[in-house]
Amino acid sequence: EVQLVESGGGLVQPGGSLRLSCAASGFTFSIYTMNWVRQAPGKGLEWVSTIASDGGSTTYPDSVKGRFTISRDNTKNTLYLQMNSLKPEDTAVYYCTTGTAKGPGTQVTVSS
Numbered sequence: 001e002v003q004l005v006e007s008g009g010g011l012v013q014p015g016g017s018l019r020l021s022c023a024a025s026g027f028t029f030s031i032y033t034m035n036w037v038r039q040a041p042g043k044g045l046e047w048v049s050t051i052a053s054d055g056g057s058t059t060y061p062d063s064v065k066g067r068f069t070i071s072r073d074n075t076k077n078t079l080y081l082q083m084n085s086l087k088p089e090d091t092a093v094y095y096c097t098t099g100t101a102k103g104p105g106t107q108v109t110v111s112s
Contacts (some may be wrong), residue, residue, distance in 0.1 A: 001026045002024075002025075002026045002027050002098075002101040003023075003024070003025045003026050003103075004022055004023070004024055004095075004096050004097070004098070004101055004102065004103035005022065005023045005103050005104070006020060006021070006022045006094060006095060006096055006103045006104065006105055006106040007020070007021050007022075007023070007106055008020040008021050008106060009093075009094060009106030009107045009108045009109075010107075010108070010109070011109045011111065012086055012108070012109070012110055013110070013111070013112050014086060014087060014088060014110055014111075014112055015085060015086065016086050016110070017082070017083060017084045017085075017086065018083045018086065018108060019080060019081070019082050019083070020036070020080065020081040020083065020094055020096075020106060020108075021078055021079070021080055022034075022036075022078065022079040022080070022081075022096030022103060023077065023078055024077045024078065024079065024096075024098075025077060027098075029072075029074060029077040030053060030054075030074040030077075031053050032053055032098045032099070033050060033051065033052055033053055033098065034050070034051050034053075034070075034072060034079045034096060034097070034098050035047065035048075035049065035050045035051075035096065035097045035098065036048040036049045036050075036070060036079075036081045036094060036095070036096055036097075037094075037095050037097055037102075038090075038092035038093065038094045038095070038108075039092055039093050039095070039105075040089075040091060040092040041091075041092075043092075045095075046061075046063075046092070047061060048060070048061070048064055048068065048070075048081070048094070049061075049064065049068060049070040049081065050070070051070045051071065051072055051079070053074075054074075055071065055072050055074070058070050058071075063089075064083075064090075067083065067084050067085045067086075068081060068082065068083050068084070069081070069082040069084075070082075079096050081094065081096075083108070086108075086110045087110060088110050088111060089110075090108060090110050091108060091109050091110050091111070092107075092108060093105040093106065093107050093108075094106050094107075094108055
């Protein structure tokens with residue numbers, strides 16, 4: 001059974017940083033492309049970043065490019081999202097995904 005469990009969310013002031021983690025199990029993590037998506041209150045899912053199976057390629061939308069960094073450790077079956085220079089509009093529940101699988105999410109709130 002595929003399991004994805006996010007952690008690391010919380011309340012942070014504008015301009016602050018957070019590092020999210022996603023622990024993966026139940027599948028061969030190292031051969032799958034992984035993604036982060038988010039859902040702000042009252043809005044749909046928004047793609048945040050994607051990383052290739054070997055970590056050699058990453059992509060981001062303009063809304064987070066230069067502020068967020070996706071990475072992975074295939075020896076630990078863990079996906080990461082380093083978020084810097086956070087803005088109030090980054091407030092959302094953040095999910096890691098692969099294919100149709102999605103974790104329960106972790107709440108990120110950016111507020112002073």
